[in-house]
Amino acid sequence: MELISLGIDIGGTNTIAGFVDRNGKVLDKVSIRTCDYELIGDYMHALTAEINNSFAPLKDRYSLCGIGIGAPNGNYFTGTVDFAPNLRWKGVLPLAEMFHQRFNVPAVLTNDANAAAIGEMMYGGARGMKDFVVVTLGTGVGSGFVVNGELVYGHDGFAGELGHTIVDTEGRLCGCGRKGCLETYTSASGLKRTMIDLLNKSETPSNLRHFDLDSISAKMIAFEAKMGDILAIEAFEITGKILGLQLANTIALTSPEAIFLYGGLSKSGDVLFAPTHKYMELYLLNIFQNKVKLLYSELESDHAAILGASALVWKELN
């Protein structure tokens, strides 16, 4: 019997679970809508049924050796999800234990950005690297740090909160209750806030003026920027400046070989990448300049979250 792992990515909207072999091949995957379940018990029941259905045709050939879970506010040490603002279930949720009980194999849990970093190390562009950072740019901003070949969990399991470093103590209100977190500027919603600010403050023509402000998305801003829309380009310039600065400050601390950009907003392409890279180099101390690679994640995007979560299992088995 060949060993396989189950990778589960729990997002605020959807949960995706997939069976992955040691080479990073996804054999099958299922998904349910996380936000449809008011009670965690009902969610677990539905997800377990889907996973069992998916495993049925595989079970003659494969043996499940473990479950890896990536979840917002996931804590590696406790196996719990603690007070995740984007999930309907509040408090401390012992998810690793709940999956362990249902499937009778070891279950490991960490936050989604840490899972992405392990996935990058095992299947992606960080293969062979010992020191790198993965920065996830999506609804929020997250990060996973690898130092000396090991993921940095920190003393309490919560390390890697780049999105909640403060770039301006009098800046934008963040979902965490504080002001000026990086996430309020360089996430998809941060970019949208910047774009709306620019539309409100200037008279410069922009295609985006034809849309209701609420309906503007990061994808639309990226599209218009690529089409040459001056204000959309400026929104990305501002975003890249703030992101580049925080990447430079991060490099000063851990001196990684590379930084990988991951997640929906990173797919904006050169309109985001070029200013981010320019300001990162501008704000770097001379000894770090022209040395640290800024790269896109090499995880296949349809499966990236599952691969990351499943990689946790192989990492533990090693």
Place this chain on the structure above:
Amino acid sequence: MELISLGIDIGGTNTIAGFVDRNGKVLDKVSIRTCDYELIGDYMHALTAEINNSFAPLKDRYSLCGIGIGAPNGNYFTGTVDFAPNLRWKGVLPLAEMFHQRFNVPAVLTNDANAAAIGEMMYGGARGMKDFVVVTLGTGVGSGFVVNGELVYGHDGFAGELGHTIVDTEGRLCGCGRKGCLETYTSASGLKRTMIDLLNKSETPSNLRHFDLDSISAKMIAFEAKMGDILAIEAFEITGKILGLQLANTIALTSPEAIFLYGGLSKSGDVLFAPTHKYMELYLLNIFQNKVKLLYSELESDHAAILGASALVWKELN
């Protein structure tokens, strides 16, 4: 024969070298003035003579097993000191190799803040800790990170440059050529700059107005702050606010168990500690609040630099 190591701390003004046993006892130490030597060859010659004199009465009982060197801009991987602004000798200096040649034992080199972190882990308050940071507050600001029980050297050996994270891109000019580095605000000279700004900008009475501005030192500001001088207290409040913010941002990334303050300015006492701690907690994400210990270094200050450098040797032997 009992094994001993030689710890060498190279500062811009003085070099101190001492023989240390495995328990952190300093058996003897010598010092020479670094800045008196225009040529590195003359410096090495003089220092070697002093060290040999010091070792003569010890050599019947002790065997030297290695040399640890802490130096500004010291690189662990290459054993070199690269373009140190505070040393008279320019370029890339292969100091580890030079000491190895003269004493015929292994020589390891790193920057002074990393050496302090290893010293804290081996002989100080970080014994038993796996994740902590040492922040050196002196002429400059440095830092040494320990993650998963290992010092973070980073990809290229230059990790830990907290003093050169940028807190204000339009801020004070730094010795590194950039603007707004933490070091320009929270080093001894940064505090002095803040004090002089306050004296120039306000009319508030202050004892420090009786001195020539150039002659004001961090020690004098600390003394007056403890005496209740309103402007001196404000200078520390500003310093603590900026330091507290960067410590909070650092915690968000590596989630250490403790941060140790080390170096001359850290001896200012509560006038610096209280605002630093207050703002660190204020700017921390909720999951980190009231959890991370802010502590003073427990290395005996007369010997701290030697202990840190010598600890490098024991760390390598382990």
